[in-house]
Amino acid sequence: MITRKPRLEDVAQRAGVSMKTVSNVINGYPHISAKTLDRVQTAIDALGYRPNLSARNLARGRAGMYALIVPQLDRPYFAALARHVIDAAHEVGAVVLIEQTGGDLEAERRVISGEFSRRVDGMIFSPMTIGAEEIANRSDATPLVLPGEHVDQAGAPHLGIDNQAAARLATRHLIDLGRTRLGMIGVGRPRQSNPRYRGFRQALTDVGPRAEPRWLRTARGVSGADGEAAMTKIISDGNPLPDGIFCATDWLALGAIRALLQNGIRVPEDVAVIGFDDIPYGAVSTPSLSTIATNRGQIAQQAIRLLKAPGTEVDHDLATIDFRLVIRESTAG
Amino acid sequence: MITRKPRLEDVAQRAGVSMKTVSNVINGYPHISAKTLDRVQTAIDALGYRPNLSARNLARGRAGMYALIVPQLDRPYFAALARHVIDAAHEVGAVVLIEQTGGDLEAERRVISGEFSRRVDGMIFSPMTIGAEEIANRSDATPLVLPGEHVDQAGAPHLGIDNQAAARLATRHLIDLGRTRLGMIGVGRPRQSNPRYRGFRQALTDVGPRAEPRWLRTARGVSGADGEAAMTKIISDGNPLPDGIFCATDWLALGAIRALLQNGIRVPEDVAVIGFDDIPYGAVSTPSLSTIATNRGQIAQQAIRLLKAPGTEVDHDLATIDFRLVIRESTAG
DNA sequence: ATGAAAGCGCTAACAT
């Protein structure tokens, strides 16, 4: 009885065939006689043989693995993305290595400078702080796709929804509800370069202006507490309340709702609130949260597809992903 | 200019040294002359050299990678676990491959039968449906640790909190609040073999019986909808309401709260609700959720530690993890 | 402190 792990050669010997034949069996090469196949299979089972993936990858020159790099895996959006990426990778026989940057610039630099280049066949990278230019100037040649919002013009395929159109759809929903005093809680300054802000303005322009500057607030971050703080300011500044609020993310929306409820303001009767992202909790919160849902499975599948055939990208800058309006209690309750 | 990716040999040539010396530099071997080190480093930078991990792993006989296998990555508990496992792996210079079983028995069988055996140095496996016995009888020798609840006596190190003590602590909290009519929404039948149920009973016994069977409900699953359905039944059966509910998971608790609020029952004034797991949403929900928090960082670190030194386990069955009571609005609001 | 050479286990020409 051999004590070390069985190798291809051990299987070959036991089956009385060559390594090549065993390799053929393992890799599903079609032209093998039934008898040989059976003998090889028997030997494999008897020995409990499993191919050494390091060796296979070295010989093949491929890793059979993709890297997914996100800021933090325990943020629901990234967790959901990861789930779908793993599923999509399985469909092409690959596995997924996951890394977290924490949004740290140095960590993000390491990613584009090739930290994983000889370990994976491609990277799905969701950057947070690094700039598009720096990504565009990378020297590492590992195939790369960028899901998310902050990465136009980075010289790599960018997977995302049309944020402006989506924000417009969300705002339009508030208008269709008959709301006339609309506000927005966004992230970052409300510039024209921010597509979600642009979409919000556009929806207003469609029907005539209805927003007042005092209802436009910039949250300090993307967390629920940030949304709560922003909403509290809107409530406490002594001016009349808006009757509809579009929040740039679901977390902001949940925080905003919390601030409203704690001030005795009803949602959606007094103020309708809609978010953006469709995080799972929005479906079970009280009230449940209306939002924009992006098709995450589609993002994942497109990402893997692009990495499998690098260079084939139809459009090197944007692969558009579907989105839809999800109406729940926070606007329609 | 070479067009293919630079290898160790290319670096060696450019620096005028042997491959061994370059290898020494890369791996931080201490006894290298400053001059040599500088020349090698210069050559590495100039060529943009990165070691091929497949080759390294093959030569070393290790993968430098651990597998984390969970039912679903987008369930907050597993996402949080994954986050910490990745961090813990980094501390020992390893990376993490993540897989999902969906709780599917066949997928779980594949895991313990060695699907990853030659790809990773160890597995952190969170099984859902496979039995402890089947795990104990596995033939694959890949180091394995089992975080979670359902896997005592599986012949592999099991990482978890003392569920019974934790459930008792949660229930005790309700009692300390002065609640006298306590109920529980659990998963699976309320048998003595279920530690969370046992802990609940024990807390009651500590102070004299206060639970009635009609307040003990078994949810059909672990989702918010399941908790909502269970709570709705308790509300609508015409009997007096409990004034305190212990839910075996946070999702169940969030669903239960939702059912209460929709029936005009106040939380915590009329019914105090406490969950179990400390999922992130619980901190921002309205009302925020009291719960039992497990130390996930500790689970992850213990897991990696055990995988690094397989066989060293002090106790082959249970490495106990800390937990604590987190008091929020759903009980103390 | 550095070099030479033998694997690590598998794949893929090429041959038969």
Added chain:
DNA sequence: ATGTTAGCGCTTTCAT
């Protein structure tokens, strides 16, 4: 349909 063999790029004794 199956066998032979030369790598894949790195680590690691064993020398020096």
